[in-house]
Amino acid sequence: MEKPIKFIIITVSDRCSCGQAVDESGPNLAKEILKKKLGIVLEIKCIPDEQKIIELELVNGSSRADIILTTGGTGFSPRDVTPEATKAVIEREVPGFPLAMLLTSISKTPYAVLSRSSSGIRDNCLIVNLPGSVKGSVECFSTISQTLRHAVQLLRGRNDHGSSLTSKSKVSTSNVADRPRESEWPMIPVAESQDIVMRNILVSTKEEVPISLNLFGRVVASDVSSVDPLPPFRASIKDGYAVLSSDGKGSRKVLKSLTAGMSAGGDLVLSNGECVRVNTGGPLPTNADAVVQVEDTKLLKSSSDGEEIEIEITTAPKPGQDIRPVGNDIGLNEIVLNKGDPITPIELGLLATIGITNVPVFRLPKVSVLSTGNEVVEPGVELRPGSIRDSNRITLLSLLRGHHFPTYDLGIAKDEPDDLLSHLIKGLESSDIILTTGGVSMGERDYLKAVITEDLRATIHFARVNMKPGKPTTFATCCWNGKMKMLFCLPGNPASATVSFHLYVLPALRAIAGFQEPFPKTITVRLGFDIKKLDVRPEYRRVILDWNQSDGIPLAKTTGDQISSRLMSWREANCLLILPSNTEVKSEIKKDELLKGLIVGPI
Numbered sequence: 001m002e003k004p005i006k007f008i009i010i011t012v013s014d015r016c017s018c019g020q021a022v023d024e025s026g027p028n029l030a031k032e033i034l035k036k037k038l039g040i041v042l043e044i045k046c047i048p049d050e051q052k053i054i055e056l057e058l059v060n061g062s063s064r065a066d067i068i069l070t071t072g073g074t075g076f077s078p079r080d081v082t083p084e085a086t087k088a089v090i091e092r093e094v095p096g097f098p099l100a101m102l103l104t105s106i107s108k109t110p111y112a113v114l115s116r117s118s119s120g121i122r123d124n125c126l127i128v129n130l131p132g133s134v135k136g137s138v139e140c141f142s143t144i145s146q147t148l149r150h151a152v153q154l155l156r157g158r159n160d161h162g163s164s165l166t167s168k169s170k171v172s173t174s175n176v177a178d179r180p181r182e183s184e185w186p187m188i189p190v191a192e193s194q195d196i197v198m199r200n201i202l203v204s205t206k207e208e209v210p211i212s213l214n215l216f217g218r219v220v221a222s223d224v225s226s227v228d229p230l231p232p233f234r235a236s237i238k239d240g241y242a243v244l245s246s247d248g249k250g251s252r253k254v255l256k257s258l259t260a261g262m263s264a265g266g267d268l269v270l271s272n273g274e275c276v277r278v279n280t281g282g283p284l285p286t287n288a289d290a291v292v293q294v295e296d297t298k299l300l301k302s303s304s305d306g307e308e309i310e311i312e313i314t315t316a317p318k319p320g321q322d323i324r325p326v327g328n329d330i331g332l333n334e335i336v337l338n339k340g341d342p343i344t345p346i347e348l349g350l351l352a353t354i355g356i357t358n359v360p361v362f363r364l365p366k367v368s369v370l371s372t373g374n375e376v377v378e379p380g381v382e383l384r385p386g387s388i389r390d391s392n393r394i395t396l397l398s399l400l401r402g403h404h405f406p407t408y409d410l411g412i413a414k415d416e417p418d419d420l421l422s423h424l425i426k427g428l429e430s431s432d433i434i435l436t437t438g439g440v441s442m443g444e445r446d447y448l449k450a451v452i453t454e455d456l457r458a459t460i461h462f463a464r465v466n467m468k469p470g471k472p473t474t475f476a477t478c479c480w481n482g483k484m485k486m487l488f489c490l491p492g493n494p495a496s497a498t499v500s501f502h503l504y505v506l507p508a509l510r511a512i513a514g515f516q517e518p519f520p521k522t523i524t525v526r527l528g529f530d531i532k533k534l535d536v537r538p539e540y541r542r543v544i545l546d547w548n549q550s551d552g553i554p555l556a557k558t559t560g561d562q563i564s565s566r567l568m569s570w571r572e573a574n575c576l577l578i579l580p581s582n583t584e585v586k587s588e589i590k591k592d593e594l595l596k597g598l599i600v601g602p603i
């Protein structure tokens, strides 16, 4: 039996998408499709007249549907950009559909010439722009509807696609002899590749988070002001007596005790010669203008039950002495935190005290971590011949946790396109960003790049960087269910994966999370050992900084062999020393030379 044609209908309308109007055209087209028994409607969506959003929806939809019908956004208004978005994503144009629709419409109204509809094919999916009105969209659809079944048959004939992405991968695994013997990817400098990542980061969004430990490590998304002053009442700075300073030194009658936590002493008024016992942080009588600490007093008289009746003040108090006025520490409506401030324990304490319940912060992207490799097995299991235990995933997951990012553990995928694809799809469904390790170099089972481009339709922005370690670091973006996703495919070697994490992944995550300085801090360090031969690639050496130096410049101590497989080279390392590449002029570096280093751990 022939597979049914899968339709997606996208209504492009600012008004409908924000609820100001009800979308009638989309559901009406769906009814027409069902009435004509043309196929099934996977989805009817309503989106704003935003070119990028329309493009994302078309790209995403084209991997699932045979036909996408858009309705709306084809006119002359500046917000009408559906044809522009369509033209940006199609691979081949189909001018016949707009022409046929124009010929039908023009017989009904001369204004039909004002339609700018476009049509084309992407990923063997036909995209057709229809006008926005209920009447116009159905009229145009009726004109083309009888040709659609044949159009889809032709597209399916070219490549039996159009099935959903959860089906088998399209990546071919045969014919190893034909594999490329040179990487097709240019090797680009680190700075350029970091720029590319930063230009493609996900948009930072805000959320309100209740005061709690969940705020720790987040970044404030807009200025935060106090709702209550601190202290909220005039408070004593000492344990002692609230007095009238004009009474000078000498004896005082003790009226009562006002301890911290009691409702303010505002209703209590002192007369000359009277005082009230107070505690640090406690409230004061309205007219008390000084506090005398207990050390500057003597007991003159007490009651039989041990209560103070009269005391002597031994040093004359000054007005304002040992009193914290209202708002002394934090004023009412004072801006306490600014947009962009990271929330450390101190900021969290400040937020807790100023009377707000929720804090505007930047949302944290969720990150999935996947290990790949037929040889890779879970930690702790007995090794079979040829297998190694997975160290990358637990390292990356804990690095992410250390920086407060929510994570999703995708486990281990085999070096098989189908298995890679199904794991990646799980990652796309459950997170914003995917980190993978392994399978990105030149091996015949390094399928990752093929799977993300051919099956996920991701765009690879770079796949080779001139650095050691980390050369095959690959960065891609793709659209999934209308949302942009980032994919970092890091090399399998454990030292390489971790270096790339610090140079690319963490800065991108920090930028999305609102940090204004997302990159690791660069400092000057003194080389503590000789480097006999520089590598042909600029190198990021794992070193341990020793700050105990008379000139204040930290000494970079070696962590031993820097081979990319050796995770021991990261043991105790807190700095990535940046070494230049080997040139005819400079092929070695002597101990004591000053170099730049990136801070990547506690110092």
Ligand SMILES: Nc1nc2c(c(=O)[nH]1)N[C@H]1C(S)=C(S)[C@@H](COP(=O)(O)OP(=O)(O)OC[C@H]3O[C@@H](n4cnc5c(N)ncnc54)[C@H](O)[C@@H]3O)O[C@H]1N2
Binding pocket: 371, 372, 373, 375, 376, 388, 389, 390, 391, 392, 393, 437, 438, 439, 440, 441, 442, 443, 446, 469, 470, 471, 472, 490, 491, 492, 493, 494, 496, 564, 565
């Ligand atoms: N012909 C070429 N071969 C290689 C090149 C090259 O340019 N041409 N580049 C080398 C460089 S540089 C690196 S780095 C590695 C990167 O390889 P892949 O990313 O394809 O990773 P795999 O081949 O899958 O694995 C490499 C290595 O790492 C071990 N591994 C993998 N996953 C894990 C894990 N989760 N935990 C611990 N160890 C892991 C794996 O067993 C391999 O030993 O390619 C070079 N080759």
Ligand code: MOO
Binding pocket: 467, 468, 469, 470, 471, 472, 491, 493, 496, 497, 564, 565
């Ligand atoms: O670039 Mo690879 O990470 O040297 O071993």
Ligand SMILES: [Mg+2]
Binding pocket: 438, 439, 440, 441, 442, 443, 446, 492
């Ligand atoms: Mg490999």
